[in-house]
Amino acid sequence: MASERIRDLLARERAGGEVIVEGWLRTARHAKGRSFLDLVDGSCGSGLQVVAEEDLAGYEQEIRPLRTGAAVRVRGELVDSPGRGQRYEVRAREVEVVGPAGPDYPLQKKRHSFEFLRTIAHLRPRTNTLGAVFRVRNAAAMAIHQWFQERGFLWLHTPIITTSDAEGAGEMFRVTTLDLGEPPRDPEGRVDERADFFGRPAHLTVSGQLEAEIGALSHGRVYAFGPTFRAENSNTARHLAEFWMVEPEMAFLELDGLMDLAESFLRDLMGRLLEECAEDLALFDQRIAPGLLARLEEVASKPFARVAYGEAVEILARSGRRFEHEVALGADLKTEHERHLCEEHFRGPVIVHDYPAAIKAFYMYLNDDGRTVRAMDVLVPGVGEIIGGSQREHRHDVLLDRMRACGLDPETYWWYLELRRFGSVPHAGFGLGFERFVQYLTGMANIRDVIPFPRVPGFAEF
C-alpha cells in the first residue's frame, strides 16, 4: 500500500479507509492512555493529527518518547475527528519510528527568529513559515514558466559561464582552473590567461539578456530563467550574490508593448498565485505581513500607473517632501524617491519610463531627443524596483556610438553588433528578480529567507 500526502488526505470528501502517512512531528502531546502526534510532510501548511492509543504495539518504548522532529510512518484509519481544531485525524494501527530526534533538536514549537533559522538552513524548511515560502517559490516558478509557455515563449538556456568581460550589471565572479598560488606566467611575468580553461578570462553570468536577444531574433519570443551572480559587496535585505532572474526578450516589440507585457505578466501571476497558494498566502497575511492579501488582490485587479521619468521628477519636486538625496533632472531615482512614488503618490505599482541615457546601459534604445532611452522600471510598494527593462538599440551605428561613449570595446561584443547587421528588428525585454518577486508575494522582509540557500558576502554555508 502506497503512502499518501497530507494535502490530499485533507482534501478528501469524507473520512474512512486505511491510509499510510509519512512525515515529521511538529509536536507530540502525550496524554494519559494515548498520544496526539501532529504530523507534517511538507505537502501543505496544515498538519495531520495522529492519535495513538496505549494498546498499540511498542507504545511505551517507541511512541511515548516521540518528540518534535522525529520522522514516522503511520498506518491507520482516516476518521472524523471528535476533537476541535481539525476535520480529520488518523487513528493509528501502527506507528513506525523511522528516524527519531533527540532532545537537542534545534527547532521548537514556538517562534524562532529568522536570523537563527538562517544558521540552520538544513532544518528551517521544516518550519511553518519557511515551508510555506518554499512552496510559494515553487508555485511561482512554475506559474512563470506556464505564463510564458502559454504565450509561445521559448525557454532559452543561457550560459552560466560567460566570457563577455563586462555587461555593465555589476562585479563578476571569476571562474578559473588556474593554480592561484602559482599561476602560469607569460614572458613578461604576467598571469597567462591563455593557459586558463577557456583560453581567456571567464566569469559567472550577471544576466542572460545579451544571449536572450540572440534567441529573440531567431524565435521571436524567448525567456531566460536561471541563476545569476553578482560579486557586489551588497549587504541589504534585497540583494543576494546568487539569485534567479526571469528575462523575457521579444522581437518586433517596442517600449509601450514591453510595459504592457510586464504589467500583464505581474498581474496575471498575482491572480493565479492568489488562487494556487491560498493557504500559504493566508499564513503570510496573518503572521508576516498584515494586509498582504488585499495588496496582492489590488495589484491583480488594477492597472499600473505609468509615468515618464521627467514627470516623475516633477511629482517628487512638487511633493513638498524633504529627501535625503536631492531630486534633480538627469540624476537617477534613489530608493527613497521610488518608494515615495509607489507607496505614497500612486499607492500601488508604478512604471517609470524614458530615463536619461546618461544613467542607463549602452544597449537601450536612444530616443529621437538624443537624451533619453526607452527604459522602464516597475516599482512596487515594499520591495521597490522589481522589474527593469528596455527596448534594445537595434540600429547598428547608434549602438556602436553608444558602446564607444560608454567606454566598451566593440570587439568584445562583435556578435552582439552583428545581430544588428543581419535582419535586425526592434526588440525589447525585461529582467525580474525572482527572489524579489517571491518577497513581494510573501511579504518576507529579508531576501535571504525566500531562497533555500542564500549566498551573500561572507556566507555560503550549506
Added chain:
RNA sequence: UCCGGAAUAGCUCAGUCGGUAGAGCAGGCGGCUGUUAACCGCCGGGUCGGGGGUUCGAGUCCCUCUUCCGGAGCCA
C-alpha cells in the same frame, strides 16, 4: 563599502544608578488531561561574542575585533 543598532541559558528575551545574573519556552523528574504551539509542580542549565582598558568592583562605562540586524550606495 558607509551610517546606525545589537550580541546575556539550547531558543525568545529582561537585567534599573557599575555591586559577579532572571523569566518564558525547550530539557529532566512527577502529576493531570480527547489533547490543540495543552496544563500544573519540582529540578538541572551561563567564561554575559573575542581581546584590551577604566574602576575597590564591569553584563552594565571606554577602545578594538568578529558576527548579525536595520538603513544607504550598487542593483534585480
